[in-house]
Structure formats: structure tokens, C-alpha cells
Amino acid sequence: MLDLDFSFQRDDFCLHICTKMDAPITGILGASGSGKSTLLAVIAGLLKPQQGRIELDGRTLFDAKTKTWIPPHQRRVGLVFQDGQLLPHLSVHNNLLYGYRNIAPEQRHFELLEVVKLLEIEHLLERKANALSGGEKQRVALGRAVLYSPSLLLLDEPLSSLDERLKNQILPFFLRIKAECKIPMIYVTHSPREIDFLADEQLTVHDGRMSDGQLQIK
Amino acid sequence: MLTQPEWQALILSAQVGLWATLVCLLPGIGCGWLLARKNFFAKPAFEALLFMPMVLPPTVPGYLLLVTFGSQGVAGQWLKTHFNIEFAFNWKGAVLASAIIAFPLMVQAAKLSVQMIDRRLEQAASTLGANPLKVWLTVTLPLMLPGILIGLIMVFSRSLGEFGATITFVGNIVGETRTLPLAIYSATHQINGDAMAIRLICISLGFAFFALLLSNILSRRAEKWLGVNRA
Numbered sequence: 001m002l003d004l005d006f007s008f009q010r011d012d013f014c015l016h017i018c019t020k021m022d023a024p025i026t027g028i029l030g031a032s033g034s035g036k037s038t039l040l041a042v043i044a045g046l047l048k049p050q051q052g053r054i055e056l057d058g059r060t061l062f063d064a065k066t067k068t069w070i071p072p073h074q075r076r077v078g079l080v081f082q083d084g085q086l087l088p089h090l091s092v093h094n095n096l097l098y099g100y101r102n103i104a105p106e107q108r109h110f111e112l113l114e115v116v117k118l119l120e121i122e123h124l125l126e127r128k129a130n131a132l133s134g135g136e137k138q139r140v141a142l143g144r145a146v147l148y149s150p151s152l153l154l155l156d157e158p159l160s161s162l163d164e165r166l167k168n169q170i171l172p173f174f175l176r177i178k179a180e181c182k183i184p185m186i187y188v189t190h191s192p193r194e195i196d197f198l199a200d201e202q203l204t205v206h207d208g209r210m211s212d213g214q215l216q217i218k
Numbered sequence: 219m220l221t222q223p224e225w226q227a228l229i230l231s232a233q234v235g236l237w238a239t240l241v242c243l244l245p246g247i248g249c250g251w252l253l254a255r256k257n258f259f260a261k262p263a264f265e266a267l268l269f270m271p272m273v274l275p276p277t278v279p280g281y282l283l284l285v286t287f288g289s290q291g292v293a294g295q296w297l298k299t300h301f302n303i304e305f306a307f308n309w310k311g312a313v314l315a316s317a318i319i320a321f322p323l324m325v326q327a328a329k330l331s332v333q334m335i336d337r338r339l340e341q342a343a344s345t346l347g348a349n350p351l352k353v354w355l356t357v358t359l360p361l362m363l364p365g366i367l368i369g370l371i372m373v374f375s376r377s378l379g380e381f382g383a384t385i386t387f388v389g390n391i392v393g394e395t396r397t398l399p400l401a402i403y404s405a406t407h408q409i410n411g412d413a414m415a416i417r418l419i420c421i422s423l424g425f426a427f428f429a430l431l432l433s434n435i436l437s438r439r440a441e442k443w444l445g446v447n448r449a
Contacts (some may be wrong), residue, residue, distance in 0.1 A: 044341075044345050045344075045345075046341050046344070046345070071344070071349075072341070072344040072345050073344045073345075073346075073347050073348055073349050073350075073352075073353075074347075075345075076347070077345065078345060078346070079341075079342070079345040081338055081342060085336070085338050085339055085341075085342040087339060087342070087343070087356075087357060088339075088361070088444050089360045089361065089443060089444045098343065098346050098348070098356075099346030099347050099348075102346060102347030102348055102352070103347055144346065145345075145346070148346050148347060
């Protein structure tokens with residue numbers, strides 16, 4: 001379970017979040033610039049809030065009072081970016097194993113072959129990232145994050161750069177990951193259709209005015 | 219065919235160029251990364267200081283080197299006493315002079331290559347369990363590679379052409395500090411030295427052309443390896 005109660009401020013932008021998330025897939029909706037991606041960056045440890053506390057499964061990731069701050073590489077929180085962010089100098093095979101190799105063997109819950117098969121990317125393994133289509137890149141990015149065996153998987157508008165046909169092809173893979181891998185996910189998007197298809201619980205970032213903003217449970 | 223002094227000038231130039239390139243490599247990468255990624259007190263002044271050799275007349279750094287690292291200079295005496303290293307009037311001084319003049323080129327190439335890296339790639343690596351050192355070694359450094367290669371070749375090429383700082387700091391000694399440009403200068407001041415000057419000028423033209431050609435080929439290969447498409 002993810003327990004959030006923090007404030008993050010940068011220039012005029014202020015994000016106040018106070019909520020708990022424990023659904024298998026939590027969908028977060030909101031307009032562009034409302035702070036959805038900032039929220040994920042804070043959870044992943046890429047941005048540091050000024051106040052509050054963040055707990056994941058009882059483990060404190062951030063606490064302003066005790067000055068606790070777990071850096072991103074120690075959080076075991078996977079993040080799939082909007083455009084995949086595959087490492088361009090590595091093959092798909094080495095991209096997939098990048099996080100897998102950073103954890104101890106006993107922490108690995110998934111193996112390369114099963115994930116590759118699940119996401120139907122066997123034929124892409126020797127290619128470089130720039131030789132992949134948008135949909136292939138996102139499937140590889142998803143596989144790479146899953147192979148890291150994270151406690152929580154954050155998905156930052158993973159389908160926003162794809163056309164409808166590709167979106168329809170990829171969406172079922174998220175459900176497969178949910179069913180097979182049992183990793184809790186937070187799925188950020190501005191597409192209600194994606195949320196309806198995937199999410200067990202739905203939250204909304206309000207009006208893009210984060211100074212008064214909060215997450216509301218629908 | 220080349221004469222013995224011409225061969226000496228050629229080999230010495232290559233030796234000085236290679237050593238200057240090696241000397242500039244790690245500090246150049248470090249300074250380039252620092253300037254591209256970190257904000258610190260007096261950063262503009264630090265950057266201005268680093269790039270000063272590019273805008274100063276080369277005789278100025280040459281004279282300052284002579285005053286500092288010469289046999290009477292504070293650093294020169296200290297290095298001689300403690301490590302038995304001498305820079306004045308030998309090829310090591312020529313390396314130091316070349317490295318200082320060419321260093322900004324390495325820094326600039328490294329800095330630009332860091333600035334072109336999408337930081338989200340590094341963030342992606344950190345969310346996959348890579349600590350900052352591993353992110354730097356497995357993401358930042360490989361992605362800097364085309365810039366580093368260009369920087370190295372520019373440093374080598376600039377070292378081959380270094381004249382002012384070298385002649386001021388270490389003089390023009392045959393077989394010790396007389397590199398290609400100094401040999402050309404000497405030849406043009408000799409009676410009947412035109413033929414030698416022309417041969418050395420042709421070698422310099424060839425060196426410069428092939429260094430730039432190599433820079434282009436290597437950076438294209440590095441970009442291809444990184445998956446960068448360009449026209």
C-alpha cells in the first residue's frame with residue numbers, strides 16, 4: 001500500500017497530495033500540466049518534496065520530520081516513461097536486463113524469457129532502441145521495468161505518443177502484467193478510456209491548480 | 219624523402235600530440251561534465267578561466283608556464299626537487315604547453331556532449347536500481363562518447379599546430395622541442411630552407427586533413443553505435 005501525504009513546490013507550482021493507494025491498478029486522470037507526472041517523479045524519488053511523508057508497504061521512502069530520503073535506485077519503484085526512454089546504446093536484450101542485473105538473484109521474481117514471451121518481443125532482442133516502433137519501445141520499456149521486480153510500477157502516460165490502433169494493441173499487455181506479475185501499478189493518463197479499461201480505482205488531479213489541488217477518489 | 223631533422227620534428231610532434239591528448243582526457247571529461255551538470259559558487263569565473271587559453275595570445279600562457287614551471291619557477295623547482303621532473307626546455311614542457319592551449323577544446327566537446335544527453339535516460343537508469351556512479355558509467359559516459367572522440371581529435375590536431383606557447387616555454391631545440399610548426403618556422407628563416415618548409419607544410423596539411431577526416435568517421439561510427447540518425 002502506498003501512503004502519500006506530502007507537499008512539493010517548484011516556483012509557482014505547488015502539489016499537495018494526501019491519499020492512500022492500494023488497488024492493483026490505480027488510474028490517475030488529469031489535464032496536461034496538472035502535476036500527474038510530478039506526482040510519479042516524487043514517488044519514484046526523482047523529485048524531493050519539501051514537506052510530508054511517503055510510505056510504501058510500511059517502508060518510509062521520505063519523511064521530512066526525520067529527514068528520511070531513500071534515493072531512487074534504492075526504492076525498488078519502477079517507472080515507465082511516456083516515450084519508453086530505452087538506452088539507445090544498448091540492444092533490446094541489454095535494455096531488458098539493465099534493472100534485472102542491478103538486483104540480487106534472490107530478489108528477481110521474473111525471468112527474461114517469460115517476460116519476453118508475455119510481451120511478445122522475442123523477435124526484437126538483438127535490435128537497438130532506434131530500430132523499434134513506438135509500440136515496441138513501450139513493450140520493451142514495460143518488460144524492462146517488470147524484470148527489475150519492483151514493489152510498485154509507475155506508468156507515466158505510456159501510450160500517449162501512440163495512435164489508437166497501437167494503443168489497442170498494447171493495453172491488454174498491461175492487464176497481462178497485472179494478472180501474471182501481480183505488481184501494483186499506478187497508471188497516469190489524460191485518457192478516461194484507458195483508465196476505464198485498466199484501473200481498479202480512479203483518482204483525479206484537480207483542475208491543474210495544484211496550490212489548492214488534491215487527489216480525489218471517484 | 220624526409221631528412222633526419224624533419225623525421226625528428228614529425229615524430230616529436232606526434233609524441234607531444236598524443237601525450238597532450240592523454241593529459242587532457244580525464245580532466246577534460248570531468249570539467250565538461252561539471253560545467254554541464256553542476257551549479258557551484260564562481261562557476262562563470264571557473265569557466266572563463268578554463269577557456270582563457272583559447273582567447274589569449276599563446277605567448278601569454280607560454281610565458282606564465284615559463285615563470286611557474288621553469289627551472290626558477292616555484293612549481294618547477296618543487297617538481298624537480300620532489301619528483302625529479304623538469305618541464306623547461308624539453309619535450310615534457312612542450313606537452314604541458316600543448317595540453318594547456320588545447321584543453322578548452324576537450325572541455326567544450328565534453329560539455330556539449332553532456333548537454334545533449336536526455337536526462338530522463340539517466341533517471342530511467344536510476345529507477346532501475348543503478349546508483350549514481352553506475353548511471354554515470356553505463357549511461358552518461360557511453361552517450362558522451364562521440365563528443366569525447368571529437369574532443370580528443372581536436373586536442374591532438376591543436377597540439378600538432380601549437381607554436382606560441384611552446385616556443386616561449388621550451389624554446390626551439392632540435393630533437394627535443396622542435397615540433398612541426400617550429401621546424402617550419404626555422405626552415406623559413408634558413409637560407410635555402412624553402413624546400414624543407416614546403417615538405418613540412420605538406421605534412422601538416424595531410425595531418426590536419428586526416429585528423430579531421432578521422433574525427434568525422436569516428437563520430438559517425440559512435441553515433442551509429444548510439445542509434446543516432448543523421449543526414
